[in-house]
Each structure stands twice: as C-alpha cells, then as structure tokens.
Amino acid sequence: MKLAGVAGWPVEHSRSPALHGYWLKEYKIEGAYVPLPISPDHLPDALHLLPKIGFAGLNLTIPHKETAFRICTELGVIDPDVLKIGAVNTLVFDSGRIVKAFNTDGYGFIQNLKAGAPNWNPEKTNVVLLGAGGAARGIIVALLEAGVTSIRLLNRTKEKALQLSKIFPNTTVGDWKKPAESLANADLLINATSLGMKGGQPLEMSLDELPKSAIVTDIVYTPLQTELLKNAAARGNPVVDGLGMLLHQAAPGFEEWFGVKPQVTPGLRKCVLGG
Ligand code: ATR
Numbered sequence: 001m002k003l004a005g006v007a008g009w010p011v012e013h014s015r016s017p018a019l020h021g022y023w024l025k026e027y028k029i030e031g032a033y034v035p036l037p038i039s040p041d042h043l044p045d046a047l048h049l050l051p052k053i054g055f056a057g058l059n060l061t062i063p064h065k066e067t068a069f070r071i072c073t074e075l076g077v078i079d080p081d082v083l084k085i086g087a088v089n090t091l092v093f094d095s096g097r098i099v100k101a102f103n104t105d106g107y108g109f110i111q112n113l114k115a116g117a118p119n120w121n122p123e124k125t126n127v128v129l130l131g132a133g134g135a136a137r138g139i140i141v142a143l144l145e146a147g148v149t150s151i152r153l154l155n156r157t158k159e160k161a162l163q164l165s166k167i168f169p170n171t172t173v174g175d176w177k178k179p180a181e182s183l184a185n186a187d188l189l190i191n192a193t194s195l196g197m198k199g200g201q202p203l204e205m206s207l208d209e210l211p212k213s214a215i216v217t218d219i220v221y222t223p224l225q226t227e228l229l230k231n232a233a234a235r236g237n238p239v240v241d242g243l244g245m246l247l248h249q250a251a252p253g254f255e256e257w258f259g260v261k262p263q264v265t266p267g268l269r270k271c272v273l274g275g
Contacts, residue, residue, distance in 0.1 A: 002056050003032055040067065106138040180206065247269065
C-alpha cells in the first residue's frame with residue numbers, strides 16, 4: 001500500500017487529504033494520503049524519518065515550504081526551476097530518502113487559468129500581480145515560463161516587490177496605493193496576497209481603470225467568489241476563481257507517488273468544496 005501525506009502546522013484545515021482521497025478512490029489505488037500535524041521544530045526529523053518508514057512522498061503547507069526548501073537545497077535534490085522560488089511544496093521519496101523536491105503552485109496557477117479562460121494568450125499579456133510573498137514568487141516563475149509580455153508588481157511593502165524585480169526579468173514595480181495607473185494597461189490582474197480571505201482583511205481596490213477585457217483571478221478560494229472577483233464580474237471582466245489552482249497543483253505529486261496522472265474534474269471540485 002502506497003502512502004503519502006501533507007505536513008503542516010496546523011494542518012486540520014487542509015483540503016489535500018479530501019482531494020487525494022477522491023483520486024485514490026476514483027482510480028482504485030491501494031493507498032492513503034494523511035494529514036500530518038508536524039511542528040516547525042520537528043520538520044527536519046520528520047523529513048529524515050518519513051522516507052525511511054515507507055512514505056512515497058509528501059506535500060508541504062504553511063509554515064514548512066521555506067524550511068523544506070533549505071533542507072532539500074543542502075541535500076542537492078531541488079529541481080532547478082525551483083531555485084528562484086525559495087519554497088517547495090512537493091517531495092518524492094525513494095530508497096529511504098528524499099530524491100526530488102519541487103514547487104507545483106505556479107503550475108497549478110497556470111493550469112487553472114488555462115482551464116478557466118481558454119482563450120487566454122500568455123504571449124500577449126501584461127500582468128498586474130498583487131503581492132510579493134511566496135505565492136507571488138511561484139506565480140511569477142510560471143508566468144515568465146508561459147511567456148507573458150510583462151509583469152507589474154504591486155505590494156504593500158514596496159521593498160519586497162523591488163527585490164523581486166531585481167531577480168526576475170520583464171518585471172516592474174508600481175505603487176500599491178495608486179493602482180489605477182498600473183491597472184489601465186493590464187490584460188490579467190492577479191491577487192496573490194492573502195487579502196479577501198474569509199475572516200481576514202478585505203482587498204479594497206477600485207477597478208475603474210481596468211480594461212473590461214482583462215481577466216481577473218484570485219489565489220484566495222475561501223470564499224470562492226471573493227469581493228475582487230465579484231466586483232470584476234459585475235463590470236463584465238472574465239474571472240477565474242482560485243480553487244482550481246489547489247486542484248491542479250496536487251496532480252504532479254499524485255502522479256509521482258501513486259503512478260497515475262489524475263484528472264481535475266467537476267466531481268473533484270464538488271468533493272473538495274463539499275467538505
Ligand atoms: P504567501 O506565501 O501565501 O504568499 P506571505 O509570503 O506571507 O504568504 O505573503 C503574503 C502577501 O500578502 C504579501 O504580499 C503581503 O504583503 P507584505 O509583503 O506587505 O507583507 C500581503 N498582505 C498580507 N496582509 C496584507 C495587508 N493587510 N495589506 C496588504 N497586503 C497584505
């Protein structure tokens with residue numbers, strides 16, 4: 001029986017066990033995917049032991065992505081594409097050790113966008129990206145790989161956006177407090193901050209200057225229809241919600257551990273939303 005799981009602290013809110021559990025059942029695979037509440041202090045020991053006790057691999061969620069990146073860098077198992085992201089969310093184990101470490105968040109983001117906006121042409125896209133944290137980094141790498149024209153970064157702490165623009169080509173920095181001038185030229189607006197999440201602070205941004213043809217997407221998926229997406233849809237912009245990013249980012253790990261390339265289907269979406 002194959003075994004994988006998600007390590008987080010806390011981890012009880014993770015939807016990953018439901019998601020992978022759905023696929024295991026769907027593809028009739030003898031396996032299990034379990035939530036693992038592992039404190040930051042115990043992460044190094046856990047990453048040493050889990051491969052030895054038969055796990056095929058692991059997903060990492062908050063707050064472990066950066067620590068795991070450092071550990072995997074020392075072990076020399078980081079996928080080269082991930083070096084600029086500084087965070088990993090998927091590990092593959094073999095013969096009692098970690099053999100691969102990658103980050104599938106950006107992949108999940110792009111797949112979700114392609115599914116939700118089938119006419120999207122990355123090569124004719126000026127992006128406005130809100131945020132400069134770990135999630136934003138993964139998305140920038142994936143957008144550049146997809147060939148977007150430019151990325152304008154807006155972040156509350158401007159310094160963090162400036163640092164990213166030094167690392168990544170075709171990126172410029174705008175003013176978080178004066179978004180209008182950046183939005184006027186956007187073909188794709190992405191919220192990669194935590195603003196708008198249920199129970200948290202709202203994202204208050206006027207979309208008046210945003211062209212009505214611009215696609216608007218949000219990495220926040222609780223609620224599924226964030227205020228940003230509601231406002232954008234009300235003025236006629238195409239919108240793509242963030243749940244698909246979660247679903248798509250899970251697929252590469254599942255394939256590595258359980259040997260089947262899983263599909264993101266309406267049934268999966270319903271199952272993950274339902275729990
Ligand atoms: P993640 O890994 O999910 O990206 P993170 O690295 O903590 O998490 O980044 C959170 C992002 O949300 C950052 O861009 C953060 O802005 P700062 O760099 O200024 O901290 C943004 N964010 C969080 N709370 C915010 C708030 N109240 N107003 C504006 N931006 C906020």
